[in-house]
Amino acid sequence: MSSLEVAGKSITLTEEGYLENFADWNKEVAEALAKQENIELTDNHWKVIETLQAKYKESGELPTLRRLSKDCGLKTKDLYDLFPERPLKKAAKLAGLPKPTGCG
């Protein structure tokens, strides 16, 4: 367990840096998490984050990377450019969602 200071508030994170409670998420928290990953958030990042959150709310599950790319209208390569090396895991983290546990 660790924590992240955002605007004077301490946010609880899991050992791997995911939010413990989605209720703590807001755009400033996403910015702070992005900074930890050396990511500068652009419109496409927000599109991915918002799509992930909407899909998770709808189904209670995270999509596969393939589904996410289709839902966002972005190529797989774009997702790797936006969230280097671990696109699904990093996007889920910045969206305040749990660590993906699927195989795809």
Add this chain to the structure above:
Amino acid sequence: MSNQEAVKKIAIIISKNTLEDVYAGLVMANGAVMDGIETIMFFTFFGLDAITKKTMNDLKVGSPESFMAKMPPMDAPMPENITDFVTDKMKEQFESMDFPPVDEFMEMISAGGGKIYACKLAADMFHLTKEDFCDEVNGIISVGEMYEMAGGAQMVFI
């Protein structure tokens, strides 16, 4: 889990052309790429069918009986061509779980930085050249070159 060192680099060698074997390798390779693990795939012998444009999307299940044994009993009589039947079923299942056909899988692995190679000996044996392979194939290489590239990798043979 956090105390354990995760795999950093993996080389997956595929020597078979059956759908279940090829998918096992592709799922592992794509999973590795998605986790930032340096990934090399080396296709040899019948495995070349999985990167050959003409054959890559027509791979068949090798053990249809094993698949049938895991399915609920069917009311309908057994289809005449059980291999084709099971192959279609398995493809449907993969698609329903959001796993792509073989050609798209290669694109995904390549888009994430995974490297895909054909075995030179097997390519020569089957008279296949670069033009026969899908665009994602990074080269046709010898066993020696493969070992050089795989330095420090965990190796998986299918």
